[in-house]
Amino acid sequence: MTTQSKAKWLRFLVLILGGGTIYKLANLKDAFYVPIQQYMGLSHTELGTLLSANAIIATALFVVGGYLADRFDTRKLIPLGLIGTGSLGLYLATFPGFDKLLIVFCLLAVCADCIYWPALLKAVRNLGEDNEQGRMFGFLEGGRGIVDTLVAFSALGVFVAMGSGEAGLKSAIVFYSLVDIIAGIVTWFLLRDNKAAPVVKKEASLSGMSGLLEAIRIPGIWLVSFNVFMVYIVYCGLTYFIPYLKDIYELPVALVGAYGIINQYFLKILGGPAGGFMADKYFKSPSRYMKWAFLALLPIMALIMLVPKGGHFIYIGMAATLSFALIVFTMRGVFWAPMSEVGIPQRITGSAFGIACLIGYAPGMFAYVIYGSILDHFPGQQGYNYVFSLMSLLALIGFMVCGLLHRAVRKNIATVQHTALAQA
Numbered sequence: 001m002t003t004q005s006k007a008k009w010l011r012f013l014v015l016i017l018g019g020g021t022i023y024k025l026a027n028l029k030d031a032f033y034v035p036i037q038q039y040m041g042l043s044h045t046e047l048g049t050l051l052s053a054n055a056i057i058a059t060a061l062f063v064v065g066g067y068l069a070d071r072f073d074t075r076k077l078i079p080l081g082l083i084g085t086g087s088l089g090l091y092l093a094t095f096p097g098f099d100k101l102l103i104v105f106c107l108l109a110v111c112a113d114c115i116y117w118p119a120l121l122k123a124v125r126n127l128g129e130d131n132e133q134g135r136m137f138g139f140l141e142g143g144r145g146i147v148d149t150l151v152a153f154s155a156l157g158v159f160v161a162m163g164s165g166e167a168g169l170k171s172a173i174v175f176y177s178l179v180d181i182i183a184g185i186v187t188w189f190l191l192r193d194n195k196a197a198p199v200v201k202k203e204a205s206l207s208g209m210s211g212l213l214e215a216i217r218i219p220g221i222w223l224v225s226f227n228v229f230m231v232y233i234v235y236c237g238l239t240y241f242i243p244y245l246k247d248i249y250e251l252p253v254a255l256v257g258a259y260g261i262i263n264q265y266f267l268k269i270l271g272g273p274a275g276g277f278m279a280d281k282y283f284k285s286p287s288r289y290m291k292w293a294f295l296a297l298l299p300i301m302a303l304i305m306l307v308p309k310g311g312h313f314i315y316i317g318m319a320a321t322l323s324f325a326l327i328v329f330t331m332r333g334v335f336w337a338p339m340s341e342v343g344i345p346q347r348i349t350g351s352a353f354g355i356a357c358l359i360g361y362a363p364g365m366f367a368y369v370i371y372g373s374i375l376d377h378f379p380g381q382q383g384y385n386y387v388f389s390l391m392s393l394l395a396l397i398g399f400m401v402c403g404l405l406h407r408a409v410r411k412n413i414a415t416v417q418h419t420a421l422a423q424a
Contacts, residue, residue, distance in 0.1 A: 008127055010190060011127060011190050011191050012124070012127055012140075013143075014183070014186055014187050014190050014191065015078075015120060015123055015124060015127075015140070015187070015191070016140060016143035016144060016147055017147055017179075017183045017186075018078060018082050018116070018120065018180070018183040018184070018187060019120055019140065019143075019144045019147070020143065020144040020145075020146070020147025020148045020150075020151060021082075021147065021151050021176065021179045021180055021183060022081065022082060022085050022111075022112045022116055022117075022180060022183075023112055024148075024151060024152065024155070024176045024179075024180075025085060025088065025089045025092060025108055025173070025176050025177065025180070026051075026054050026105060026108040026109070026112060027264070028173070028176075029047060029051070029239055029242070029260075030152065030239070030242075030260045030261065030263075030264040030265070031152050031155065031156055031172075031257045031258075031260045031261050031264075032159070032169060032172065032257060032260075033047075033239065033242045033243055033256070033260060034242070034243055034246050034253055034256055034257075035159070035164075035168070035169045035253060035257075036169070037243075039095065039165070039166040039169050040095050040101075040169075042098070042101075043372070043376050044243075044371075044372035044373070044375040044376045045369065045372045045373045045376045046098055046372075047368070047372060048368035048369040048370075048371065048372030048373070049102070049368075049369055049372075050101055050102060050105045051105070051364070051368040052364070052365050052366055052367075052368055052369050053102055053105050053106055053109075054105040054106065054108060054109045054364075055109075055361070055364030055365045056109075056365045057106045057109035057110060057113070058109040058112075058113035058114070058364075059357075059358065059361065059362070059364075059365065061109065061110060061113060061114035064114055065113060065114040065115065065117060065118035065119075068114070068115065068118065068119070069118035069119045069121070069122045072119075074119040074120075074122050074123040074126070074191070075187075075188065075191045077115055077116065077119035078116060078119050078120060078123060078184070078187050078191060079184040079185065079187045079188040079191075080111075080115055080116075080184075081111045081112060081115035081116025081117075081119065081184075082111075082116065082180045082181065082183050082184030082187065083180070083181050083184035083185070084107075084110075084111035084115065085108060085111040085112055085116070085177075085180045086176075086177040086178065086179075086180035086181035086184065087177070087181070088104055088107055088108055088111065088177075089173055089174070089176055089177030089180065090174065090177045091104060092104055092173055092177075093170045093173040093174050093177065095166075095170070123191060124140055145265060145266075145268040145269035145272075146269060148264075148265035148268065149261060149262075149265045149266045149269065151176070151179060152261040152265055153258070153261055154175065155172040155175050155176055156172070156254065156257045156258060156261065158171050158172050158175045159171065159172040159254070159257065160254050164253055164254050214345075215344075215355055216355065218342075218343075218344065219408065220338075220342025220343060220344065220405075220408050220409075220412065221339075221342070221344060221355055221356065222359075223338075223342065223401070223404055223405040223408050224336075224338050224339055224342060224356055224360075224405065225355060225356040225358075225359035225360050226359065226360075226401050227287070227290065227335060227338065227360075227398070227401050227402050227405050228335045228336070228356055228359070228360025228361070229359055229360050229362060229363060230294070230394060230395075230397060230398030230401050230402070231290070231328070231331045231332060231335045231360075231398065232332075232360055232361060232362075232363045232364070232367075233363035233367050233394055234297070234328055234391055234394050234395055234398065235328050235332060236363050236364065236367035236368060236371065237367070237371060237387060237388075237390075237391040237394075238263060238264070238324075238325050238328060239264075239368070239371075240371055240375065240384070240387055241259075241263060241321040241324075241325065242256055242259065242260045242263065243256075243375075244317075244321070244384050245259060245314070245317060245318065245321070247380065247384075248309050248310075248317075248380075248381060248384065249309065249310065249311060249313065249314040249317050249318075250310070250311045250314070251314055251318075259318060259322075262322065263321070263322060263325050267322070267325050267326050267329045268329055268332075270326065270329070271326055271327075271328075271329025271330045271332065271333050272329065272330070272332070272333030273333070274326075274330050274333070275289070275293075275329070275330030275331060275332070275333035275334045276333055276334055276337075278330065279334045279337065285341065285406065285409060286334040286335075286337035286338050286341065287337075287338045287341055287402060287405045287406040287409045288406050288409075289330075289331075289334065290331050290334065290335065290398075290402045290405075291399060291402040291403055291405075291406050293327050293330060293331050294331075294395050294396070294398040294399035294402055295395075295399050296327055297324060297327055297328070297391075297392070297395040298392055298395055298396065300320060300323055300324045300327070301324060301388055301391060301392045301395070302392075303320045304317070304320045304321055304324060304388060305385060305388055305389075307320055309381065335360075336356070338405060338409060339356070341409040341412065341413075342405070342408055342409055342412055343412045343415075370390075371387050371390075374386050374387050374390070375387060
């Protein structure tokens with residue numbers, strides 16, 4: 001391996017470090033849902049409101065972030081996003097009131113989703129040659145999952161070492177913050193843009209508005225978008241398996257944190273590759289795989305709701321909820337793949353993804369508030385039964401939406417084959 005190649009992969013590892021840590025503060029609920037409620041005095045609804053506010057700002061500023069990434073040097077934007085996030089985390093560790101927390105979570109979205117994320121994607125693209133793009137982005141997602149898990153378990157270790165109480169939670173937040181700041185500083189010194197952005201041929205380019213208008217007129221885009229919407233709104237419900245195990249199965253707080261890390265991070269490492277393998281090898285179609293995966297969620301959720309409650313059945317409860325979550329993560333791993341199946345033209349890919357992201361990720365703006373409000377209004381098992389029943393209903397709707405998507409895919413394939421035969 002040449003010196004230049006070693007330098008490239010070193011920079012790539014630095015990018016993975018930042019990408020695997022920058023969202024930890026905005027997603028503290030993944031490992032510390034119960035301690036946050038206990039020591040920051042937040043209800044389910046208030047915590048859901050913070051998550052929704054973060055998602056709203058992130059969605060609103062996504063286009064702005066893309067502009068900034070094209071306008072300014074990624075070597076400046078990436079450290080700025082990381083250090084800004086870490087600084088907000090240090091303030092978060094003082095446990096400010098709800099009104100100030102709302103501002104902090106909005107600013108976390110500015111730093112992570114507007115300043116950092118588009119710049120990260122551009123930096124990864126610039127690190128690799130054209131024939132390396134698939135590997136680079138594949139390694140990025142897999143690497144982020146590994147860093148997610150390692151950093152989160154390290155923070156949980158800090159929490160336990162400091163007594164698993166208020167001091168432990170503050171220390172864990174400070175740990176996340178310092179990792180972000182250190183990653184930002186290291187990135188500043190190691191990251192360099194090693195090639196210029198590709199030049200787009202004039203005859204192959206479309207204006208943003210004309211590409212958007214063309215994309216809007218393609219029915220397949222809407223089916224893909226609503227399919228992503230249904231996967232994501234069910235995914236948001238996975239968060240509530242964490243307090244469920246604590247409240248109903250009496251799982252210790254530290255073990256609840258470990259479960260949350262596995263539920264939200266480790267399954268990402270397994271789910272993405274597993275979903276892709278099954279979609280390609282066994283179902284021969286991502287849309288067909290997701291259709292039946294939605295249906296498979298229903299009996300597993302029924303099992304979750306029917307398993308006897310209490311500490312004696314904790315391992316059955318954990319296995320059932322993790323099985324449900326794993327299927328959801330396999331779907332997340334392939335829910336963008338139908339873009340090619342429905343025949344989206346390559347020249348409007350950006351516009352298509354813009355529409356799909358806006359619709360598909362929309363549940364992040366309201367799902368947590370809905371789920372949290374249900375749990376606050378109906379404490380105990382009754383509230384969880386309502387939440388899990390709602391998730392089952394949404395999975396059933398997802399099955400129907402994905403059925404329509406798969407029908408559109410088959411129609412597009414038939415059209416392409418007919419056209420090919422006519423031209424032969």
